[in-house]
């Protein structure tokens with residue numbers, strides 16, 4: 001049967017049942033880039049049961065999906081139904097009006113003015129991370145190989161739990177085991193083991209009653225599913241527990257306040273330390289004082305907590321791990337950040353704006369940290385070339401037409417300038433192909449060049465980025481955090497976290513790729529497996545090729561690890 005997408009070219013269907021989209025999520029960086037370079041910025045793909053989908057990286061078509069015709073597109077069924085099962089009615093499990101209402105309540109909570117207040121309070125997390133590394137390396141400056149991933153992951157957990165919930169799991173303290181933080185760190189490997197089920201979730205949920213699903217779960221052979229359900233249960237129970245504690249403490253239950261923990265002690269509410277500035281306290285207050293019609297139920301709030309714990313933790317862990325990994329291979333960029341941060345921190349001491357004992361201990365304000373041009377360029381460029389997640393789904397809610405900025409060729413070689421899209425068509429939004437689009441970013445689109453985000457004061461234009469064509473992404477015209485009404489709510493938060501972590505670690509520590517060699521002269525190499533999220537692994541013979549890890553040589557920073565002069569003073573961010 002001829003469909004609206006029939007003329008659009010794309011790779012052949014591999015199976016009527018499964019289509020050919022699975023390959024996009026199986027260690028498929030090259031495949032994703034090959035697709036868009038072979039067929040252009042709009043490619044026909046096949047999904048389940050012989051249906052067709054559009055794999056998109058065209059800026060104008062994406063502008064229609066996320067901005068101009070945003071009412072005609074939403075998240076797809078498999079995404080919503082599976083998230084609803086996993087996390088309940090949080091932002092990633094709701095659609096339409098309910099989602100809009102939730103966003104209206106949550107957007108202001110993630111505002112810059114709130115982040116400004118939170119940043120200085122959570123600075124000790126980055127300092128604790130730095131001291132965790134410092135304790136593992138010799139004081140004479142020789143390097144030690146450390147798998148930095150678990151520590152960055154524990155740090156990211158604390159960032160989310162402290163900033164969002166005013167709660168600590170003491171994740172950076174190995175002497176204190178915590179069931180929740182262990183469960184959360186096991187979430188992604190466990191989810192990937194059962195991910196084959198995800199596209200079928202809408203069918204299962206609609207066709208099989210809950211009681212039978214529960215029975216099937218008990219009978220299901222193997223431990224993968226049970227383990228996954230256990231992890232979800234821990235996450236849900238934790239969110240519920242924190243919510244109840246928060247609520248009690250906001251209602252002024254003094255008995256509870258007395259039992260709260262302080263950082264470095266046992267797990268619990270940071271209450272007095274956070275001064276009610278955590279995201280959840282602000283949200284609970286806003287919710288209580290809003291119109292009844294706009295108010296979220298307790299169960300929706302608990303679901304938001306699980307959603308934030310999940311959505312804000314691993315993405316940021318992988319992002320910060322990737323930035324450190326890239327910097328390890330670019331010592332000159334590392335040196336430049338170190339020098340830039342040093343100048344900013346020393347200025348604080350000189351102006352009496354900080355009482356820290358050394359410049360390294362200075363905590364920069366949100367505005368000063370965000371204004372560091374080279375640090376900003378490094379983070380932007382890393383998130384562009386290496387976005388932590390690569391492809392996201394949308395579905396057309398009505399018949400519509402998507403115009404193309406860059407025409408593609410039809411299956412019989414004719415130019416296509418716009419594509420009719422029928423209601424129900426799946427759109428695969430390719431973050432990776434968009435961020436690597438040579439038409440936008442230039443011939444060197446796939447190269448890591450932080451300088452592309454900077455210009456000197458006397459430069460009035462910058463070659464690639466002043467082009468009129470832009471992506472509708474919320475973050476600097478790139479698609480890493482998507483765009484439109486369902487764009488990442490935490491992008492400023494993750495940017496702030498990454499900057500604080502780097503501005504705290506780099507002045508003290510130097511990172512390099514692992515130097516140890518085996519008897520055949522092989523060196524360990526971190527390989528980023530792109531399976532939806534980009535996961536760092538070490539391939540055999542050194543690693544198992546599946547466990548997430550980022551081994552790096554870490555040593556104390558020396559004088560020669562700083563750039564000669566800071567030439568960044570003249571640089572302006574684009």
Ligand code: HEM
Pocket residue numbers: 075091092103160164307308311312313315316319387388389392393480481482485486487488489490491493494
């Ligand atoms: C580098 C780190 C991060 C990346 C790359 C990232 C990326 C994304 C992307 C691509 C989406 C859209 C998903 C879709 O609709 O298909 C998203 C949504 C979301 N992100 Fe992030 N994210 C990051 C960090 C965070 C953080 C730190 C938080 C919370 C503090 C967060 C919370 C959320 C939430 C709640 C949503 C759902 C928004 C909605 O549907 O309205 N993310 N993120």
